[in-house]
Amino acid sequence: MKTIHILVTLLLSAAVLGADASYDLLLKGGHVLDPKNNINAVMDVAISDGKIARVAPQIDPIEARETVNVSGLYVTPGLVDIHVHVYAGTGMRGAYSGDNSVYPDGHSFRAGVTTVVDVGSSGWRNFEDFKDRVIDRQRTRILAMLNIVGKGMGGGPIEQNTDDMDAKATAEMAKKHPDTIVGVKTAHYRAPDWTAVDRAVDAGKMADIPVMVDFGSFTDERPFEELVTKRLRPGDMYTHMYLGSVPLLDSNGKVRPYLHEARKRGVKFDVGHGGGSFRWSQAIPAIQQGWVPDSISTDLHISSMVKGMKNMTNVMSKILNQGISIYDVVEMSTWHPAQQIKRTEFGHLSVGAVADVAVLNIKRGEFGFLDVGNGVFHGDKKIVAEMTYKDGRVQWDMNARAGQDWMSHYRSQMQTRRRAARRGARTRR
Numbered sequence: 001m002k003t004i005h006i007l008v009t010l011l012l013s014a015a016v017l018g019a020d021a022s023y024d025l026l027l028k029g030g031h032v033l034d035p036k037n038n039i040n041a042v043m044d045v046a047i048s049d050g051k052i053a054r055v056a057p058q059i060d061p062i063e064a065r066e067t068v069n070v071s072g073l074y075v076t077p078g079l080v081d082i083h084v085h086v087y088a089g090t091g092m093r094g095a096y097s098g099d100n101s102v103y104p105d106g107h108s109f110r111a112g113v114t115t116v117v118d119v120g121s122s123g124w125r126n127f128e129d130f131k132d133r134v135i136d137r138q139r140t141r142i143l144a145m146l147n148i149v150g151k152g153m154g155g156g157p158i159e160q161n162t163d164d165m166d167a168k169a170t171a172e173m174a175k176k177h178p179d180t181i182v183g184v185k186t187a188h189y190r191a192p193d194w195t196a197v198d199r200a201v202d203a204g205k206m207a208d209i210p211v212m213v214d215f216g217s218f219t220d221e222r223p224f225e226e227l228v229t230k231r232l233r234p235g236d237m238y239t240h241m242y243l244g245s246v247p248l249l250d251s252n253g254k255v256r257p258y259l260h261e262a263r264k265r266g267v268k269f270d271v272g273h274g275g276g277s278f279r280w281s282q283a284i285p286a287i288q289q290g291w292v293p294d295s296i297s298t299d300l301h302i303s304s305m306v307k308g309m310k311n312m313t314n315v316m317s318k319i320l321n322q323g324i325s326i327y328d329v330v331e332m333s334t335w336h337p338a339q340q341i342k343r344t345e346f347g348h349l350s351v352g353a354v355a356d357v358a359v360l361n362i363k364r365g366e367f368g369f370l371d372v373g374n375g376v377f378h379g380d381k382k383i384v385a386e387m388t389y390k391d392g393r394v395q396w397d398m399n400a401r402a403g404q405d406w407m408s409h410y411r412s413q414m415q416t417r418r419r420a421a422r423r424g425a426r427t428r429r
Contacts, residue, residue, distance in 0.1 A: 074360040080333065080347050114346075146183075186199075192220075210236050213238050249282070320383060334347040360384065365382070
């Protein structure tokens with residue numbers, strides 16, 4: 001009888017503590033990297049009602065319903081990948097508005113990513129199909145940049161059709177869905193004129209959103225230098241910054257001065273790794289000279305994910321192994337991209353912000369990192385996502401840190417069932 005009394009007392013105490021807990025979740029003992037708030041220290045992160053409730057040293061676990069030990073790991077805002085292709089399921093062959101895209105949930109959370117931006121897979125004509133088919137059905141937060149081509153990234157002649165590059169219709173669709181559409185994209189244009197770029201910029205002006213450019217063919221009539229120093233506005237982005245075709249280095253291997261001029265103008269430079277847009281012969285000498293990314297992104301699609309790109313943390317690891325600090329790499333993957341798409345509610349751990357959190361581990365060892373030309377860089381650090389939370393709920397837990405020991409878990413379930421059975425028996429009496 002005495003044993004039963006003690007057990008009941010403990011259960012009642014636990015229930016009272018749970019009811020009085022200030023926080024739903026406490027991530028305990030991790031090294032917090034939150035560049036927006038200049039945090040780079042071991043701290044605890046408390047979450048309540050899907051929001052960041054507190055970031056501070058030594059928060060008492062008694063204040064939380066659940067505590068997860070993340071000692072020895074980095075706790076960061078959920079990663080923001082601003083170049084992906086996720087307009088899947090349409091049946092279009094060989095197109096990013098179809099078979100070349102992937103559904104994001106199978107790729108995002110396992111790499112610490114909570115927010116992605118599909119860049120140009122859809123245009124104003126098919127965006128609402130994309131929204132219904134993918135955006136509204138996935139757990140990953142999906143934002144979009146509209147292709148200046150009304151039919152989106154359909155490949156071949158579709159993407160070269162200047163008659164379907166309607167700046168006004170693009171801007172109107174963007175203004176119709178301001179919570180989701182964050183920019184305009186032009187890509188793969190091959191003609192030696194500025195039609196695609198100029199109309200994308202016109203749409204961006206009308207909707208007050210930035211433009212991202214994948215330059216397509218590099219021609220003498222349409223010089224890349226003119227794109228970044230004259231055509232793009234402050235805040236606009238060039239993606240694929242370490243693409244082999246970019247005139248990045250001069251004959252002496254030095255970063256060309258016009259690139260620094262473009263950055264001073266406010267043009268942003270994004271990695272956009274992809275399946276063909278990251279070469280070590282460009283990236284290594286450029287980074288050594290300080291030509292580092294404003295934002296790190298994957299250009300996720302069916303080919304890049306199984307080649308040198310792999311996922312967001314792998315691309316981050318490539319930059320990390322060039323001597324860039326983990327703090328700066330995280331900033332390039334969270335707060336910087338959030339600012340670039342003008343969605344500053346994401347990419348940080350401020351109190352009241354949505355509780356999107358990545359828990360990262362930096363593995364030490366010997367790792368090979370492949371570029372798009374089959375070149376390998378051997379590094380000694382690799383970033384791995386241990387856990388990912390979106391809106392305060394765990395979406396990825398590689399080593400079951402949020403789980404409960406199986407014996408305790410099933411013993412608790414059995415006790416709960418027994419108590420329910422006893423209550424049912426008393427009711428029947």
